[in-house]
Amino acid sequence: MLTVAAAARSTTPEDATSPVRELVIPDPSSSVRWHEHDWPHPLARWHYHPEVEVHLIRESSGTVMAGDWAGPFGPGHLSLMGSFLPHNWISHRDDDAVVRHRDAVLQFDQERFFAAAGTLPELEALRPLLEAAARGIEFTGRTAVQGAAAMEAVNGTFGLRRLAAVAELLAVLAESPESERRYLDSRGGSYRLDASEAEVFNRALGYITEHLDGRMLVPEVAEAVGLSRDAFSRLFAKATGVGFNRTVTRMRLTEACRLLRGTDLPVSDICYRVGFTNLSNFNRHFRATTGTTPSRYRRIDQL
Secondary structure, eight states: OBOHHHHHHTSOHHHHTOOSBOOOOOOTTOSEEEEEEEESOTTSSSBBOSSEEEEEEOSOOEEEEETTEEEEEOTTEEEEEOTTOOEEEEEOOSSOOOEEEEEEEEEEOHHHHHHHTTTOGGGGGGHHHHHHGGGOEEEOHHHHHHHHHHHHHHTTOOHHHHHHHHHHHHHHHHTOOGGGEEEOOSSOOOOOOOHHHHHHHHHHHHHHHHTTTSOOOHHHHHHHTTBOHHHHHHHHHHHHSSOHHHHHHHHHHHHHHHHHHHOOOOHHHHHHHTTOSOHHHHHHHHHHHHSSOHHHHHHHHHO
């Protein structure tokens, strides 16, 4: 078997040069960077950066990963990712069609905001929000709706109008009630991988996503990415904080939630479609993760 670095080099040249640490090019005329991109896209992968990120998903549904968290996302998903917290959004689609302008992204250096608070004390109101963002925050309810609108309003603005639009967005997030926040990563720590480790990890995530409907064991996935079982297990634990089995289970349950919301398939069919081989085991894991049964989850979503 190969080392992590050698396994990374065995991929295509385009993939091999994609860094785990995203280089955010600052805009000299602005304190923030706003951009949008399609999916798939080189930026849509497991990565981190020192900048704080507000992220809006406009189209498609799938799995969001942040640190050791994996859960569902859909159109309108709004989140705040803290400095150096690794994250990724994987759209689940039955075809290879590109999702145009799927992501709207706002990035900024929180240290610049903290430093500016010395002369603009109003900015101190952001400190609790940005410190909490170390775990990643998913916004729901009214905050998600207002935040998405405020996020879109930043696009196309410049100068003082951009500053005002960013302030409005951050105010919406900072003033959000706890009932409309979900904290994602359980550790709030650093999961930094080097470029070769991240390359292999991203390939493993791709393999898992494509094979969620089947039985999946560590040796099989390790072989697919060119690592020994032990090296693969160490890499997965380092990248996720929870290891392979728990990550795969979370991804299976996330896909189950998507199918419960978006299809009329019977629960038993969904159970097997997402890779569980036993209905009672599926129900037990689903309830432990969501706090309810699959059938009730579907009824609540339809209210």
